[in-house]
Amino acid sequence: MRWLTDPLSAPFMQRALLTALALSIAGGLLGVWIVLRRLAFFAHAVGSATFPGLVVAGPWGIAPQLAALVAGLGFAGLLTRVTRSGATSSDAATGLLLAGALALGSVLASDVYRSGAGVDRLLFGTLLGLGDADVWLALAVALVAAAATAALARTWLATGFDPAAARALGVPAGRGDWLLLALLAATVVAVLPAVGALLVSTLLVVPAATARLLTSSLGSLLATSVALAAAESVTGLLLAYHLDLPPGPAIALVGGAVFALAALAAAAPWRRGARARVAA
C-alpha cells in the first residue's frame, strides 16, 4: 500500500498524476477518432512539427505552449490547404510538411538561436517537472475534448463512415473535420511536455488502438480508451517513481505491453469463433 501512497505525498507527483489523468481523458477520447479516421501519422507529425515554435519561444520571449500551439495549428492548416485539391494524398502531404517543419526547426536551433532547451523538451517531455501552464493546458484540452466529443460525435462518425455521403445527410462535414484537426493539434501540444513529441502516440493512439481490439461499439470504445489511457499512465508514473525511469517512456512501455496482451487475447482460440461469426 505504501508503494501506492508514498508517491502521492510528493507535490510534484500529485501534479504529474493530475496532468496525466487529464491528458488521458483528452487523449483517450480523441484517440478513438484518430484510430477510426486513420490520423495516427498526422497526430505524430503535429508533435514534431511544433519544433520550430519551441525553438523560437525562448529567444522571442513567448510561452512555449503558445509557440507550440501556433506551430501545430499552422501545420494542421497548411495540411488542409495542401490536400484540398486532392492532387497530393494526405499522408504524402503530412510527410512533406513534417520534413519541412523539422528542417526549419533544426536550422533555427543550430544556426540562428543555438538553443538546445527546445530540443530536449520536444523529444523527451518532463512529466515530473511540469509548470502551472502545462497543468492548466491539460485540464483545458480534457474539458474541450469531452465537450467536442459530446457535440460532434455524430458528425465525426458519419463523416468518417462515408465522407461522400456525409454532406447529403446534412452533417457539417467540412467544419467538423477542421475542428477535429485543430483540437488534435491542441491536444498534441498539451501532451508534449508530459511524454515528448516522439511519444505522443502513447496517449493519443495506443489506448484507442487497444480498445479497438476489445470492443466494437462507439460508446464502449470511448469509455475503454479513456480507462486504458488513465490506467496505463498512472501505472507508468508509479513505475517511473519507484524504478527511477523517465516517465514518458515508462508509460509508453506499459501501453505497448497492454496492447500486446489485448492482441493475444483477441486472437485466442476461444474468441476466434466469435470473430469468425462477425466477419462472415
Next chain:
Amino acid sequence: MSAPAREPAARLEVAGLAAAYGASAPALREVTFAAHAGQAIAVLGSNGGGKTTLFRALLGELPPVTGTVAIAGTTAYVPQTERSRLDFPVSALDVALMGAYARTRWYRRVAAADRALARAALERVGLGEQVAERFGALSGGQRQRVLVARALVQDAAVLLLDEPFAGVDAMSEDAIMRILDELRAEGRVLLIATHDIEQARRWDRVLCLRGEQIAYGPPAQTLTTAVLEATYGAEIVLLDDGTRAVAVQHHAH
C-alpha cells in the same frame, strides 16, 4: 409502370444546368428535365459521363455554373456500399439513424421517435432481425438495403441511388426492387444511376449523359441505337441486330 397522371406538378425540375468542380470547365452541361411524383428515372452514361456530377449538383454540393435546380422536399443520397468504411463501429441501426442527424440538434440525443422510425425502416427493407448487426458484417445486398432504410429515415422526396443493384445477391435485388416500387407508389422521385441498359428499360424515364444531356424520355422511345452510341461511344456493344445493347465498362478507379 407509367407515372401517376393525377399529380402534374414536377417534384424535380432541372433547367439548363451546368456544373463544374472548382474553376475548371463544366463536367456536365445542358441538362434539362423534369420528374413528377412517383417517377423513377434511370441515369445512364459511362464512367466520367456526369452521373456523379449530376447527383452532387442535385444535392447542392456543386452550385450550378448556369441553370437552375428546383426540388420540392429533401433529397437523399444512397451511395454504393463499398464507399463506406466497413470496419467502422456502427450497427445497421446506427447507420439508419444517420438519416435523422440533420434534424437532431447538436446538443441532443437522437429522438426516441426517430429511433422507432429507424427500426421501422429496417423492418421495411427486410432487416428487422439484423438491427444490431455490425454494418460491415452484413452482405453487400443487406448493406445496400440499410442505406435505403437510411434514406427512408431522412424521409426524402427525391432519392439519388448510385448503382443500387451492383454486387447485390438475388434476394436483396428482389427486396430492393420491391421497396423502390413502394417508394414510387408513395410519390417519391427516384434517380437510379446504372450501367445496366436492360434494367433501365424497367423505369419510367431514362436520362442519358455524356458530359451533356444526350436524351431524356420514356425508355422505349429513348433507348435507340443512335442514342446509345452517342451516350457510350465505342464502349457500346449492340446485340440482336441493335435491339439489345450492352455497355462495356472499364473500371479504371
